[in-house]
Amino acid sequence: MLTIKNLHVEVDGKAILKGIDLEVHAGEVHAIMGPNGSGKSTLSNVLAGRDGYTVTQGDVLYQGDNLLQYEPDERACRGVFLAFQYPVEIPGVNNVYFLKAAVNAIRQYQGKEELDAMDFMALMKQKMTLVKMDNTLLKRSVNEGFSGGEKKRNEILQMAMLDPKLAILDETDSGLDIDALRIVAEGVNQLRHSQRSIVMVTHYQRLLSYIVPDYVHVLSEGQIVKSGDKNLALELEEKGYGWITEEVA
């Protein structure tokens, strides 16, 4: 699904990622953990194609194809989804309208027929139960005035609607209380699928107790310094990141 080879990325001339290698197969869930400033968000943003990140070296293959050649909207249409750490508010744009535009843009790109209003709403109703989304949120503008938990649920609802092949969850647990975290995690778990890969970027282990990863990677100073299974996350929780960085040094 996703192969990252020796990826080097600069931001404003400063090297942030210094040779990342990662292989994610279909159906797998990978957690990328690391202290602040280790390059976790940079990795998410580069995969999604955000402006301001310069790839100086290395390759990213997605479904065997060079991912970096595509514009951000094309990547989305090809099945790459990023759940934002800070979902953006768009005043005056209705949440449902936005989602319908997104769903149909992607369907169009993939050569599928656009969904009409009836089919769309039916699908929407079904997916909303995944994240226990309240109907009233549909009438509001995209993320405007949403609480932290509502925003993150909205992200997962979008993920459910857009049906991506590769989902990158950037600090999805940040700003969530324990109940909201559980709802969001359950939503994600129901979206786990043999044909879908999930890359979770997180600072804390707690998300991983709810969404149990197949692999855990530790990112430090722009490199993956240790990989393992879910037990690695537990070890990190216990000992902190200092242990790893010292061990590597």
Added chain:
Amino acid sequence: MPDTATEVASLVDKDYEHGFVTDIEADTVPPGLNEDVIRLISQKKNEPDFMLEWRLKAYRHWLTLQPPHWAHINFPEIDYQAISYYSAPKSDKERPKSLEEVDPKLLETYEKLGIPLEEQKMLAGVAVDAVFDSVSVATTFKDKLAKEGVIFCAFSEALQTHPELVKQYLGSVVPMTDNYFATLNSAVFSDGSFVYIPKGVRCPMELSTYFRINASHTGQFERTLIVAEEGSYVSYLEGCTAPRRDENQLHAAVVELVALDNAQIKYSTVQNWYPGDENGQGGIYNFVTKRGDCRGHHAKISWTQVETGSAITWKYPSCVLTGDHSVGEFYSVALTHHHQQADTGTKMVHLGKHTTSTIISKGISAGQGQNAYRGLVRIAKQADNARNYTQCDSLLMGSRCGAHTFPSVEVKNPTATLEHEASTSKISDDQLFYCLQRGISEEDAVSMIVNGFCKEIFKELPMEFAVEAQKLLDMSLEGAVG
């Protein structure tokens, strides 16, 4: 990663779709302005004496005035002697009785604009008093309106058929001495629309006039007068497009609205005149005086405007709230792009007791566009319990444009309640990236964000107009982000 600025530049450079010129022989007065020209205009239109007197008085006053320089706009001095003050299609001498008699070239122009009169007849009950250059060439739905006693005709026609009404109300809202451009208009106005809604009548359809400037070098001086008698209601739509021109064209219109007791006038404008090219060459100068007088108690006047065109817009649709419990509203979207400049806003003058006014202004600036909101809320001494709510929002796209807000308030009565809210925002890279990451193209994303920003205004427009307005914004803004 693509460079957003260059990408934007290429997307933005979309030619003005309505830039074409219809080749019709025009009956044009040589350039220049003096009393003889005014006499000639009046004579050509076979006007009653009072009209000529009025024009001459205005002209003599105009000679004593200086062009205003207070607005936040820049343009070279206009040579008023280089402008031709009258232009009528040849067919004017033998007025067409029906569409069949209308110059086919003219009809073709409408076809190009997407507003064929033939279709208009059947469409949505909209009667069109089409103004092509200065003379109205075709008016539809007259019979249906006549049944209700509604008068909707060319201004020049009203001068022939209802001179007493014109005489009673002309200049009663915008005096001929009002300002430089209004005074000029009073002297040389060519034609426009006249609307009269009798007592208690709810006008059965939206009244609509399409303006179009055509003959080269011809200033366009429209005059519109709408009178709503006691308890009546009318919704009037004004929409404009203009052909491509290299030299700047002056447009100085005057619109006067009079609403008597319990009457309501809704005046909507979608303005799409040629804004000039991406280097700021050409384009229309739009210096308009629009004012409504809520002369009776419980009268209501609403101005809704979507301004996307013109090189320079200088326009302040205003309400004078004379009657007790009268209501004034102003809803505006003004967009400036490339080198466009807009200085627009409103005045709400509260004279009556318990009068209320609402101002919602949305300015969008892209490219090197400059957008200024200028508003005045005046509460007179006798206007007890007056209320105003003002909201000014600006949206900036790119880093070379500007948004300016000049609100002013004069309150002479302590019982007044005024609220003012203002915001300035930028279409952020975050918002755009968020949309892109959901598979939505940059163009669609910008359109979505801008339309979201303008939503409050669009919902005030009649349905067909709202759709047109949305299209206009999309067209004017494709990819305008940097």
